[in-house]
Every structure is written in structure tokens, then in C-alpha cells.
Amino acid sequence: MLNSNGEIREPNKAALRFFGVEQAEIEGKDFFSFQAKNDEVISKNLAQRFKLNIPINREETIMIDKNGKSKWIQLSIFDMQNPASKTRTGLATIVDITELKQLDRAKTEFVSIASHQLRTPLATVKWYTDMMLSGGTGELSEKQKDYVSRLYNVNEDMIDLVETLLNVSRIEIGKLPIERKPTNVENITQSVLEELAPQIAKMGLKIEGQYNGLLQNVESDPKLLRIVIQNLISNAVKYTPQGGTITISFEESSNEKMVVVADTGYGIPKEDQDRIFGKLFRAGNVVKMASSQGTGLGLYLTKSLMEMLGGTISFKSEENKGSVFIITL
Numbered sequence: 116m117l118n119s120n121g122e123i124r125e126p127n128k129a130a131l132r133f134f135g136v137e138q139a140e141i142e143g144k145d146f147f148s149f150q151a152k153n154d155e156v157i158s159k160n161l162a163q164r165f166k167l168n169i170p171i172n173r174e175e176t177i178m179i180d181k182n183g184k185s186k187w188i189q190l191s192i193f194d195m196q197n198p199a200s201k202t203r204t205g206l207a208t209i210v211d212i213t214e215l216k217q218l219d220r221a222k223t224e225f226v227s228i229a230s231h232q233l234r235t236p237l238a239t240v241k242w243y244t245d246m247m248l249s250g251g252t253g254e255l256s257e258k259q260k261d262y263v264s265r266l267y268n269v270n271e272d273m274i275d276l277v278e279t280l281l282n283v284s285r286i287e288i289g290k291l292p293i294e295r296k297p298t299n300v301e302n303i304t305q306s307v308l309e310e311l312a313p314q315i316a317k318m319g320l321k322i323e324g325q326y327n328g329l330l331q332n333v334e335s336d337p338k339l340l341r342i343v344i345q346n347l348i349s350n351a352v353k354y355t356p357q358g359g360t361i362t363i364s365f366e367e368s369s370n371e372k373m374v375v376v377a378d379t380g381y382g383i384p385k386e387d388q389d390r391i392f393g394k395l396f397r398a399g400n401v402v403k404m405a406s407s408q409g410t411g412l413g414l415y416l417t418k419s420l421m422e423m424l425g426g427t428i429s430f431k432s433e434e435n436k437g438s439v440f441i442i443t444l
């Protein structure tokens with residue numbers, strides 16, 4: 116139990132065992148003072164949230180026991196108002212998830228190593244198929260050209276997937292460095308559009324760029340921002356039917372810099388909207404389409420990157436009308 120100041124009252128046996136203490140050692144102490152103070156949890160100001168009466172439901176954080184050992188926990192605090200005395204107490208439940216976290220990290224490290232190892236062979240396939248397609252190994256028959264370009268295209272998809280897996284695992288392990296420097300968002304957008312030109316042409320999509328000379332020099336990490344913009348534009352391309360329009364606009368005011376990617380595509384069904392940034396999640400309407408391929412990792416990665424860069428991402432969408440994704444830098 117916690118009182119309204121977050122002080123521990125009547126800890127039960129499991130809590131004493133968790134912290135490795137006797138009752139007298141923690142009774143009356145500030146519960147949140149046991150929270151670790153490293154970068155991973157510093158942003159989660161749970162003490163403040165508790166005091167402001169904001170629900171804490173299955174939040175993952177790190178706590179330190181009496182011996183200084185860090186433990187990952189899942190914390191929920193159930194608010195219990197006592198209408199008679201008007202006092203507020205909280206029932207804190209702590210689930211020790213340290214082992215799960217260790218396993219999860221081992222899995223993530225495995226994915227990271229495996230993806231890294233896949234890069235070289237994929238690059239080799241790209242190099243040779245590219246050489247064959249550009250005539251470097253002699254003239255190909257139409258049939259050979261068709262087969263080799265299929266190989267080239269599936270290999271490109273695989274390269275994208277491996278890069279996404281690598282980036283997701285780097286973020287989860289906390290090994291994706293940020294390198295901020297002056298960044299030209301228009302150049303990034305143009306290079307993404309050039310890369311996607313074949314798909315855009317195939318679908319007969321119209322691209323409208325309303326850059327207005329803005330965002331030519333913002334402080335950001337160009338490599339990471341490119342991944343974000345690439346994901347948003349490639350989603351707009353993937354999820355817009357033949358002949359649709361994609362509008363990319365920049366907005367800049369004294370306190371906000373935004374990139375807005377709007378499409379006239381399939382949209383996201385209402386019931387799926389609050390899970391769209393979840394890992395591996397794909398909305399019901401596109402999963403049904405045989406032509407649509409994806410992993411459900413792109414927006415998860417995009418959101419994580421925007422958080423790392425100190426920005427935000429949001430969207431509005433209506434099924435069969437289109438979607439608008441907005442990032443603030």
C-alpha cells in the first residue's frame with residue numbers, strides 16, 4: 116500500500132522478499148525512491164504520475180533492491196479513494212520481470228547478429244543481379260531478364276526487411292547512436308521519392324510536394340530521419356490504390372516543425388487505430404489483400420525513432436478515404 120505521498124504502508128511478505136528487507140526498513144519510505152535513476156527509466160516519472168493521479172498500468176521500469184541489485188518490474192498502482200476520510204491510497208503490485216527481460220534481450224541480440232550476417236550475402240546477390248541486368252554479362256533474353264529482375268526485386272525486399280530487423284533490434288538493445296547535424300528534409304524526401312519511383316509509376320500515383328522552401332536546415336539525425344520518412348512515404352505508396360494522390364507537405368512555425376504525409380488510400384479501420392504503432396501489427400483491411408505485403412514493423416520502428424529524436428508522430432485516418440501521418444521534429 117502507498118499513501119498519497121507515495122510512502123510505503125504495510126508491505127506484504129512478497130514485497131519484503133523483493134526488496135530484500137525487513138518491514139521496519141521500508142515502512143514509511145518513499146516507494147519511488149527505489150526506482151533506478153538511469154537513462155532507461157528517467158523519462159518515466161512514475162512518482163509524479165502517481166501524485167497527479169494519472170493511472171499507472173503495467174508500466175515497465177527498473178527498481179533497486181536493498182543490495183543495490185537492479186530488477187526489471189511491471190508496476191501497476193490501483194487507486195483506492197476512501198470517501199469517508201477523503202484520503203487516497205494506492206495498492207501497488209510489482210511483477211518481477213527481470214528474467215523475461217534477460218531472455219528478451221538474448222532473443223533481440225540473436226536477431227541482431229543474424230540480420231547482420233545476412234547483409235553480406237544479400238549485398239552479393241544484389242551486386243551480381245544488378246550486373247546481369249545492366250548487360251555486364253552479355254545480352255539476356257527477355258525471359259532471362261524477367262527472371263533476373265524478379266530475383267533482384269525480392270532481394271531488395273529482403274534487404275529492406277533485414278535493415279528493419281537490424282534497426283529494431285539496435286533500438287531495443289539501446290545501440291542505435293544519434294548523430295545530430297544540420298539536416299535538409301527536402302533532400303531526404305526527394306531521395307526517398309526517387310528510390311520509390313518504380314512503385315509510384317507502376318501504381319500511377321500522383322505526388323504533390325508542398326515544401327515551400329521550409330525544413331532545409333533542421334537539427335536532426337539525417338540517417339534516422341530518412342528511415343522515418345522512407346517508412347511513411349512507402350506506406351502511403353503501398354496502401355493507396357491505382358491513380359491515387361500522395362501529398363507531402365512541410366510546415367514550420369517558431370515552435371514547431373512538421374512533415375505531413377497524406378494519401379487517398381485504403382485508410383486504417385477505426386477498430387485497429389490504437390494498435391497501429393504496435394510491433395508486428397497490421398490492420399485487418401490490408402491483411403486481407405493478397406497484393407499487400409508487410410511485416411508490421413515499420414510504424415513501430417518509426418515511432419521508436421521519433422521518440423529517440425525527441426519528436427512525435429500521430430495520424431488521422433478514415434477507411435477507404437485515406438490517411439494523414441504527421442511527424443513533428
Ligand code: ADP
Nearest residue numbers: 350351354382397398409410411412413414438
Ligand atoms: P507494414 O506496412 O509492413 O505492414 P507498418 O508498421 O509500416 O507495417 O504499418 C502497420 C500497418 O499500418 C500496416 O500494415 C497498415 O495496416 C497500416 N498502415 C500504415 N500506413 C498506412 C497508410 N498510409 N494507409 C493505410 N494503412 C496504413
